[in-house]
Amino acid sequence: xxxxxxxxxxxxxxxxxxxxxxxxxxxxxxxxxxxxxxxxxxxxxxxxxxxxxxxxxxxxxxxxxxxxxxxxxxxxxxxxxxxxxxxxxxxxxxxxxxxxxxxxxxxxxxxxxxxxxxxxxxxxxxxxxxxxxxxxxxxxxxxxxxxxxxxxxxxxxxxxxxxxxxxxxxxxxxxxxxxxxxxxxxxxxxxxxxxxxxxxxxxxxxxxxxxxxxxxxxxxxxxxxxxxxxxxxxxxxxxxxxxxxxxxxxxxxxxxxxxxxxxxxxxxxxxxxxxxxxxxxxxxxxxxxxxxxxxxxxxxxxxxxxxxxxxxxxxxxxxxxxxxxxxxxxxxxxxx
Amino acid sequence: xxxxxxxxxxxxxxxxxxxxxxxxxxxxxxxxxxxxxxxxxxxxxxxxxxxxxxxxxxxxxxxxxxxxxxxxxxxxxxxxxxxxxxxxxxxxxxxxxxxxxxxxxxxxxxxxxxxxxxxxxxxxxxxxxxxxxxxxxxxxxxxxxxxxxxxxxxxxxxxxxxxxxxxxxxxxxxxxxxxxxxxxxxxxxxxxxxxxxxxxxxxxxxxxxxxxxxxxxxxxxxxxxxxxxxxxxxxxxxxxxxxxxxxxxxxxxxxxxxxxxxxxxxxxxxxxxxxxxxxxxxxxxxxxxxxxxxxxxxxxxxxxxxxxxxxxxxxxxxxxxxxxxxxxxxxxxxxx
Numbered sequence: 001x002x003x004x005x006x007x008x009x010x011x012x013x014x015x016x017x018x019x020x021x022x023x024x025x026x027x028x029x030x031x032x033x034x035x036x037x038x039x040x041x042x043x044x045x046x047x048x049x050x051x052x053x054x055x056x057x058x059x060x061x062x063x064x065x066x067x068x069x070x071x072x073x074x075x076x077x078x079x080x081x082x083x084x085x086x087x088x089x090x091x092x093x094x095x096x097x098x099x100x101x102x103x104x105x106x107x108x109x110x111x112x113x114x115x116x117x118x119x120x121x122x123x124x125x126x127x128x129x130x131x132x133x134x135x136x137x138x139x140x141x142x143x144x145x146x147x148x149x150x151x152x153x154x155x156x157x158x159x160x161x162x163x164x165x166x167x168x169x170x171x172x173x174x175x176x177x178x179x180x181x182x183x184x185x186x187x188x189x190x191x192x193x194x195x196x197x198x199x200x201x202x203x204x205x206x207x208x209x210x211x212x213x214x215x216x217x218x219x220x221x222x223x224x225x226x227x228x229x230x231x232x233x234x235x236x237x238x239x240x241x242x243x244x245x246x247x248x249x250x251x252x253x254x255x256x257x258x259x260x261x262x263x264x265x266x267x268x269x270x271x272x273x274x275x276x277x278x279x280x281x282x283x284x285x286x287x288x289x290x291x292x293x294x295x296x297x298x299x300x301x302x303x304x305x306x307x308x309x310x311x312x313x314x315x316x317x318x319x320x321x322x323x324x325x326x327x328x329x330x331x332x333x334x335x336x
Numbered sequence: 337x338x339x340x341x342x343x344x345x346x347x348x349x350x351x352x353x354x355x356x357x358x359x360x361x362x363x364x365x366x367x368x369x370x371x372x373x374x375x376x377x378x379x380x381x382x383x384x385x386x387x388x389x390x391x392x393x394x395x396x397x398x399x400x401x402x403x404x405x406x407x408x409x410x411x412x413x414x415x416x417x418x419x420x421x422x423x424x425x426x427x428x429x430x431x432x433x434x435x436x437x438x439x440x441x442x443x444x445x446x447x448x449x450x451x452x453x454x455x456x457x458x459x460x461x462x463x464x465x466x467x468x469x470x471x472x473x474x475x476x477x478x479x480x481x482x483x484x485x486x487x488x489x490x491x492x493x494x495x496x497x498x499x500x501x502x503x504x505x506x507x508x509x510x511x512x513x514x515x516x517x518x519x520x521x522x523x524x525x526x527x528x529x530x531x532x533x534x535x536x537x538x539x540x541x542x543x544x545x546x547x548x549x550x551x552x553x554x555x556x557x558x559x560x561x562x563x564x565x566x567x568x569x570x571x572x573x574x575x576x577x578x579x580x581x582x583x584x585x586x587x588x589x590x591x592x593x594x595x596x597x598x599x600x601x602x603x604x605x606x607x608x609x610x611x612x613x614x615x616x617x618x619x620x621x622x623x624x625x626x627x628x629x630x631x632x633x634x635x636x637x638x639x640x641x642x643x644x645x646x647x648x649x650x651x652x653x654x655x656x657x658x659x660x661x662x663x664x665x666x667x668x669x670x671x672x
Contacts (some may be wrong), residue, residue, distance in 0.1 A: 005467050006417065010441045012467045053657050081342065082526055090426040091651035092446045096529060100649075100662045105346045105526040107454060108446040108664075110428045118443060122458065129465020131341050131348045149653070190418055190443060193436040313436075315427035317485070321389050326436045328444075 005128070008222025010189050010215075017184035018127040020334065021177045022073035025290040026065045027283070028143065028169025034269045039292040040170075041068055047144055047169060055089060058142035061171040061283075062087065063098040066138050069173035069290075080104050080175070081132045084123050086115040087139055087282055088146050088167075095139075112311030113208075113237045114191065115139040116172060116286040117330040121188035123176045124332070133178045140171035141281030150316065151201065163203035163241045166275035168268060172286025183297045183305075187333040189219040193313065195326035201314055204280055204325070205242020205265070208310040211327035212238060213249035216308050219331045220255065227255050231302045232262065234293065236285035236309035236329070239265035239278030264288040285309045294334075303336045341464070344558025346525050346551075353520035354463040356670065357513045358411075360404035361626040362397050363619070364479065364505025370605045375628040376506075377404055383480055383505060391425060394478035397507040397619075398423065399434040402474050405509035405626075416440050416511070417468045420459050422451040423618050424477050424503075425485060431475075448647030449544075449573045450527070451475040452508060452622040453666040457524040459512045460668070469514045476507035477617030486652065487537065499539035499577045502611035504604060508622025519633045523669040525555040529649065531662035537650055540616055540661070541578020541601070544646040547663035548574060549585035552644050555667045556591065563591050567638045568598065570629070572621035572645035572665070575601035575614030600624040621645045630670075639672045 005012050025040040032043030042064075049057040062085065067077055083102060085095035086109035099106035111118035119137035126132050144154050146167040152158040176185070194214050198207040212235045220227060227233060227250075238246050243263040250256060267288055268279040289307060296302045308331045319325075341348050361376040368379030378400075385393040398421065403413060419438060421431035422445035435442035447454035455473035462468050480490050482503040488494040512521070530550050534543040548571045556563065563569060563586075574582055579599040586592060603624055604615040625643060632638045644667045655661075 003466060004469060005465075006469075055653060055657055086444075086446060088427075089651070090653045091424075091448065091649065093649070093651045093654045095446075096649040096651075096662060096664075097654060097659065100529040100531050103528055106529055106664065107458065107526060108422075110422060110431075110444040110446045112427065122443065125462055125465055125467050129341075129461055129467065130339060131461050131465065133340060133342075190441040192439055193432055193442055195436050313427065313429070313432040315425070315429045315432075317391060317426045318429045318433060321391055323433065326432060328432075328442065 010218050011187055011222035013187045014124055014128040014185060016128050017186045018124045018176050019180040019184050020174055020182045021180035022069050022175040023290040023294050024065050024068035024072055024173050025287040026061050026171045027287050031168055031170055031268060034273060036292040039295055040287060054142050054145040058140055058145050059094040059097045062094050062138055062140040063101050065171035065173040066102060066136050069136060069175050073175055077102050080134060080136045082135045084109060084119040085138045086110045088141050089149060111328060112313050113280055113282050114309040114311030114328055114330050115282045116289060117307055117309030117332050120174060120185060120332050121330050124185045124188060127176055127178050135176050136173055137176060138173035139282040139286045141167050141283035143167045143169045146281060160276050161202045162276055164276040165204055165239045165265060165278055165280035167281035168279045168284040168287060170283030170287035172290035174290060183334045183336055185332055186335045187223060189215055189331040191215045191329045193326045193328050195324055197324045199324040201319060203241060204312040205238045205277055206245055207312045207325040208327035209238055209242045209245035209249060211329040212246050212308050212310050213253060215329040215331050217253045230260060230304045230306045232260055233306045235263045237265035237280040238263045238310055239280060241277045297336055305334045307332050346554050347523055347558035349523045350460055350464040350521060352464050353522045354460045354512050355516040355520050356510055356518045357516040358405050358409035358511040359626040359630050360401050360408055360509050361623040362401045362507045363623050367504055367506055367604060370609060372628045375631055376623060390478050390481040394476055394481050395430040395433045398430050398474055398476035399437050401507035401509040402438060402472050405472060405511050409511055413438050416470060416472045418471045420445060420455040421474045422446045423475055424482050447664060448649050449616055449618050450645040450647030450664055450666050451618045452625060453643055453645030453668050456510060456521060456668050457666050460521045460524060463512055463514050471512050472509055473512060474509035475618040475622045477503050477619035479503045479505045482617060496612050497538045498612055500612040501540055501575045501601060501614055501616035503617035504615045504620040506619030506623035508626035510626060519670045519672055521668055522671045523559060525551055525667040527551045527665045529662045529664050531660055533660045535660040537655060539577060540648040541574045541613055542581055543648045543661040544663035545574055545578045545581035545585060547665040548582050548644050548646045549589060551665040551667050553589045566596060566640045566642045568596055569642045571599045573601035573616040574599045574646055575616060577613045633672055641670045643668050
């Protein structure tokens with residue numbers, strides 16, 4: 001039997017630790033007004049990005065984020081051997097249509113808002129497994145495109161509840177290489193789908209928190225690590241309601257990751273911004289990663305980070321069947 | 337630079353050639369009445385499978401196909417280290433909810449009807465890369481669930497055009513292992529998204545044929561092979577209209593794969609069955625693979641097969657934007 005890189009039940013360790021050599025983020029106006037507005041590569045002046053629909057704007061954000069991530073490293077689109085991407089729109093159309101225009105070999109993924117971690121995890125396996133030397137992992141979301149697909153016609157102006165999260169208008173792309181300079185992905189934990197019976201589409205944080213807790217616990221057990229191994233453990237988009245539940249679950253599991261624990265959905269916006277419980281969407285953790293967080297790693301302010309990106313596998317298709325909302329969380333360890 | 341397993345522009349070659357040690361298929365009544373009805377593991381008596389909606393029936397088909405594929409090898413669900421799956425329903429809910437019930441680490445994929453090849457390609461890389469020793473790749477589709485999502489309310493009985501394809505009610509699952517007895521996946525080609533401007537949702541075959549031709553040509557070029565290297569080259573679900581176009585494109589490219597070329601969408605049903613141009617859907621190539629085709633390989637009637645699974649990346653979300661329908665095709669080489 002060969003030396004398998006799986007450790008414990010769900011974690012893989014990368015012998016050659018793929019390098020994040022470049023990254024890029026493009027965010028919407030509200031994200032630009034938030035506390036990290038200066039840390040993103042590009043802040044859009046409006047939600048249309050020169051297109052005639054929000055869906056087309058979302059696709060363009062993804063495409064441009066991929067191009068920008070390569071351009072920042074003086075590479076062309078053709079220098080990416082393969083692109084891995086997914087998004088929230090039905091049939092992951094933002095990714096499919098961006099891939100059409102980028103014209104590179106493409107693997108489509110769906111992990112809801114956990115997609116950035118899934119794309120980096122799969123991408124890391126493909127590089128560490130010697131299949132490719134350079135690829136791009138990317139994802140995106142758009143507040144208005146998601147709102148009208150998942151909830152109500154946007155123009156209707158339906159009143160959100162306090163537990164509702166604001167889908168981020170944001171795209172993030174990471175250039176992952178077998179060699180180079182930058183933070184390295186050293187391990188990843190593939191999540192299970194966890195469903196505690198939550199069925200309120202206006203409270204995704206509660207639906208995802210159990211998956212975040214399960215993946216974090218599994219990751220630490222698999223690698224026999226304590227939470228303080230990491231300078232920062234950051235979940236994807238639990239926002240304030242989900243983060244509070246996750247903290248209780250961490251305490252139950254004896255993990256107590258405070259004070260090194262935070263959540264991208266809480267970080268992305270200022271408390272004064274009108275986003276109810278906080279941010280969500282594939283772009284939430286993707287933009288936080290491809291903006292402030294990787295910059296902090298570059299500066300050495302963070303040296304070991306665990307991103308536990310969370311996804312609510314919510315779909316009107318199953319809500320119509322009276323189903324509850326399962327969650328999933330994939331984790332990636334990034335180290336200097 | 338390490339010895340990369342990428343050959344040419346888009347193809348990966350597997351040093352250890354992951355083994356297909358088991359497989360299972362579950363199909364609907366119409367597929368059971370087709371020419372290969374006896375070759376599937378299970379033929380459903382109706383379209384509900386004991387559930388109260390088509391969508392729930394689809395999810396159950398996928399779940400049961402995964403379990404059956406493991407059971408046929410005397411394995412439990414927990415023996416699968418990871419499950420890779422995707423499907424056609426919005427947010428790939430059949431896969432997400434089946435994964436919830438299977439409770440194994442899960443990677444969600446979206447490649448439309450190319451998903452079986454995508455799941456086997458990614459799965460092969462994860463095994464050949466030494467990350468896992470055993471996993472399951474699976475997909476499914478359900479005629480009535482797909483019809484009402486993509487086209488018209490099913491009960492409306494909208495008249496199909498002759499180019500329309502019949503979404504197969506079918507699920508297929510493959511157990512992929514690092515060692516064992518069975519046909520082996522020796523190489524794979526990751527497709528590009530190709531769009532020739534076709535926008536007729538009642539003619540997916542024409543939308544997908546250019547992607548099939550591109551991937552086949554690339555695969556053969558990358559590996560410096562002639563079409564007659566394979567006993568059978570089989571596309572996923574082009575059906576009669578798309579297959580005719582693909583054949584013309586193959587001729588244009590100097591490939592002439594006849595007489596060893598066929599298409600799962602043409603094979604799945606008898607010409608006398610009321611399926612217009614033929615079959616489509618993720619389950620079409622998945623069930624043909626996990627039924628008649630792998631059985632033929634087991635018996636030595638086929639020793640080298642190339643599955644070029646095709647996906648129309650169609651979505652009402654982009655049709656509403658006036659967009660055309662891109663296609664993608666991923667290829668996997670299976671050899672005894």
